[in-house]
Amino acid sequence: QVQLVESGGGLVQAGGSLRLACAASGRTGSRYTMGWFRQAPGKERAFVAAIRWSAGSPYYADSVKGRFTISRDNAINTMYLQMNSLKPEDTAIYYCAAVWGDATTKVREYEYDYWGQGTQVTVSS
Numbered sequence: 564q565v566q567l568v569e570s571g572g573g574l575v576q577a578g579g580s581l582r583l584a585c586a587a588s589g590r591t592g593s594r595y596t597m598g599w600f601r602q603a604p605g606k607e608r609a610f611v612a613a614i615r616w617s618a619g620s621p622y623y624a625d626s627v628k629g630r631f632t633i634s635r636d637n638a639i640n641t642m643y644l645q646m647n648s649l650k651p652e653d654t655a656i657y658y659c660a661a662v663w664g665d666a667t668t669k670v671r672e673y674e675y676d677y678w679g680q681g682t683q684v685t686v687s688s
Contacts, residue, residue: 585597601684615667646684656683
């Protein structure tokens with residue numbers, strides 16, 4: 564089992580920045596892929612970004628490409644999402660997710676086995 568805890572959410576004005584973190588604990592000794600998803604009010608949860616164990620091949624949704632950067636520090640089992648140039652449409656609950664394996668970058672919800680509780684990001688106009 565892997566436990567995931569997100570932090571770093573909050574209220575920010577449009578154009579501002581936030582940095583989310585996702586700390587993993589439990590069975591973290593093997594290679595695993597991690598990702599960020601978000602769910603806006605009244606919408607389904609959607610993919611944001613994903614990163615493999617090696618930190619290579621980061622992959623982004625088109626809506627955040629060029630503004631968000633995903634990274635990870637395997638030494639402390641933590642993944643990050645640096646969000647710049649935030650827009651009101653980025654308002655959502657942001658979830659981190661993890662799954663064992665490092666063969667491919669995973670972008671679909673059903674491909675992930677472990678999920679955090681989420682952290683709220685609100686961008687005001």
